[in-house]
Amino acid sequence: xxxxxxxxxxxxxxxxxxxxxxxxxxxxxxxxxxxxxxxxxxxxxxxxxxxxxxxxxxxxxxxxxxxxxxxxxxxxxxxxxxxxxxxxxxxxxxxxxxxxxxxxxxxxxxxxxxxxxxxxxxxxxxxxxxxxxxxxxxxxxxxxxxxxxxxxxxxxxxxxxxxxxxxxxxxxxxxxxxxxxxxxxxxxxxxxxxxxxxxxxxxxxxxxxxxxxxxxx
Amino acid sequence: xxxxxxxxxxxxxxxxxxxxxxxxxxxxxxxxxxxxxxxxxxxxxxxxxxxxxxxxxxxxxxxxxxxxxxxxxxxxxxxxxxxxxxxxxxxxxxxxxxxxxxxxxxxxxxxxxxxxxxxxxxxxxxxxxxxxxxxxxxxxxxxxxxxxxxxxxxxxxxxxxxxxxxxxxxxxxxxxxxxxxxxxxxxxxxxxxxxxxxxxxxxxxxxxxxxxxxxxxxxxxxxxxxxxxxxxxxxxxxxxxxxxxxxxxxxxxxx
Numbered sequence: 001x002x003x004x005x006x007x008x009x010x011x012x013x014x015x016x017x018x019x020x021x022x023x024x025x026x027x028x029x030x031x032x033x034x035x036x037x038x039x040x041x042x043x044x045x046x047x048x049x050x051x052x053x054x055x056x057x058x059x060x061x062x063x064x065x066x067x068x069x070x071x072x073x074x075x076x077x078x079x080x081x082x083x084x085x086x087x088x089x090x091x092x093x094x095x096x097x098x099x100x101x102x103x104x105x106x107x108x109x110x111x112x113x114x115x116x117x118x119x120x121x122x123x124x125x126x127x128x129x130x131x132x133x134x135x136x137x138x139x140x141x142x143x144x145x146x147x148x149x150x151x152x153x154x155x156x157x158x159x160x161x162x163x164x165x166x167x168x169x170x171x172x173x174x175x176x177x178x179x180x181x182x183x184x185x186x187x188x189x190x191x192x193x194x195x196x197x198x199x200x201x202x203x204x205x206x207x208x209x210x211x212x213x214x215x216x217x
Numbered sequence: 218x219x220x221x222x223x224x225x226x227x228x229x230x231x232x233x234x235x236x237x238x239x240x241x242x243x244x245x246x247x248x249x250x251x252x253x254x255x256x257x258x259x260x261x262x263x264x265x266x267x268x269x270x271x272x273x274x275x276x277x278x279x280x281x282x283x284x285x286x287x288x289x290x291x292x293x294x295x296x297x298x299x300x301x302x303x304x305x306x307x308x309x310x311x312x313x314x315x316x317x318x319x320x321x322x323x324x325x326x327x328x329x330x331x332x333x334x335x336x337x338x339x340x341x342x343x344x345x346x347x348x349x350x351x352x353x354x355x356x357x358x359x360x361x362x363x364x365x366x367x368x369x370x371x372x373x374x375x376x377x378x379x380x381x382x383x384x385x386x387x388x389x390x391x392x393x394x395x396x397x398x399x400x401x402x403x404x405x406x407x408x409x410x411x412x413x414x415x416x417x418x419x420x421x422x423x424x425x426x427x428x429x430x431x432x433x434x435x436x437x438x439x440x441x442x443x444x445x446x447x448x449x450x451x452x453x454x455x456x457x458x459x460x461x462x463x464x465x466x467x468x469x470x471x472x
Contacts, residue, residue: 020334087325092321094321098319101321
C-alpha cells in the first residue's frame with residue numbers, strides 16, 4: 001500500500017482525506033471529511049476544516065500534506081485578494097485556480113498537496129477546477145480527490161447527472177463522502193459541505209451519527 | 218506658444234515654481250510632431266486608423282507599422298517617437314502574456330492600460346532617464362465586457378474613451394470624431410468613417426504622400442485584433458476620397 005499511495009509517505013500531519021466538488025443547477029457544492037492523520041494509525045484531528053475560502057465565492061479543498069496545503073492556500077488567498085482589488089471586480093474562478101496551479105507547478109519539488117478549486121463567477125457561473133500534485137489544471141463538471149476517493153469512483157460515475165437540483169446534489173455529495181469515509185481508514189469524522197451560488201455561501205455540517213447508512217451498518 | 222521653462226526643464230526630477238514637470242510636457246510635444254492616429258469605439262468593436270506619412274518613395278509598402286498586436290484581443294495604435302512606441306509595445310505584450318500565464322484568462326484592457334501607464338509614469342520620476350516620447354491608444358473587444366478603448370500619454374495617465382486622437386492633427390480629428398454617433402454604429406460602418414477622418418485631417422500641402430493603416434477588433438473579427446481586410450479597406454478609402462471630392466464640389470457651388 002505504501003508504494004502506491006504518495007500520501008502515506010508524507011511526513012508529519014497529512015489529510016489522508018476524501019474531497020469532492022460537484023456542479024448543480026445554479027451553483028457548486030464542495031465537500032470533505034474532517035479527519036487529519038499522522039501515519040496510518042493516529043488521528044491528529046477529528047474536526048479539521050479542509051474547505052478553505054480563498055475569496056467571497058471561491059473555495060479550495062485540500063488533500064495531501066496539511067502544512068503544504070495551508071501554506072499554498074494562504075499565499076493564493078493573498079494573491080487573489082490583491083488581484084481582485086486591482087481588477088476592481090470579483091476574481092474569476094479560473095484566475096484562482098491558475099494562481100494555485102502556478103504555486104504548485106513552480107514548487108513541485110518541495111510541495112505535496114493537491115486541490116480542488118470551485119466557485120461561482122459572473123462570467124462563467126459555477127465552475128470546478130482540479131489542481132493536482134504536479135501542477136496540472138483541469139476543469140470538470142464534478143471531481144473527487146484524496147485517498148478516500150479511490151473507493152467511490154464507481155459510485156460517482158454511476159450516480160452523477162449534470163444539472164441536478166440543490167437537494168439532489170447534496171444527497172449525492174453526502175452519500176459519496178459517507179461511502180468513502182466508511183472504507184478509508186484515514187478519512188472520517190463529519191461531513192463538511194459548502195454550497196456556493198451567486199446569492200450566498202452556505203455551510204452544511206452532517207455529523208457522524210446523521211450520515212446516511214448503508215446495508216452493512 | 219508654449220512658455221519657456223528655463224532652468225527647471227533640464228530633468229524630469231525637477232518641478233517648476235508653478236508646479237509643472239517640463240520634461241513630460243516636452244515629451245507630449247514630441248507626440249504632437251508625429252502624424253495622426255485615431256481610435257473609435259462603437260457598438261460592437263473598436264477601429265484604429267493611422268496616417269502613416271511616406272517620407273521616401275523607396276519605402277516598402279506596409280513597412281514601418283504604427284499599429285501593433287499586443288495580445289489576441291488587444292490592439293495598439295501609436296504616435297510620437299516610434300522607437301519609444303515599439304519598446305512600449307513589447308512591454309505591453311509582456312504584461313498581457315504574464316497576466317495570462319498567472320491568471321489563465323485574457324487581460325482586461327483597463328488593467329493593461331493601468332499597468333503600462335504605471336511603467337510609462339516610472340520614467341517621469343528620475344533624472345537618469347527621459348520620459349517616453351509617445352502616446353498610444355489601446356483597444357480590445359470581449360464578449361462579456363464589450364469594446365474598450367484607452368489612451369495613455371507620456372505622463373502615464375490613461376483615460377477610457379469612446380473616441381480619441383493623437384498626433385499633429387488631433388484637434389481637427391477630434392472635431393470630426395465628435396460629429397459621429399459612434400454608440401449606434403457598427404464596425405463596418407465605422408471603418409469607412411475612420412478612413413474619411415484620416416483623409417480629412419491629412420495636410421496635402423505640408424505632408425505629401427501618406428499610407429492609411431486601418432485595423433479593427435470586435436464582433437466582426439470574433440474578438441481578434443486584425444488589420445482590416447484589403448477589400449474592405451479599399452472600399453473605405455474609396456468612400457473617403459469620394460467624400461472629400463463632394464466637399465470640394467460643394468465649396469465650388471458656394472462660389
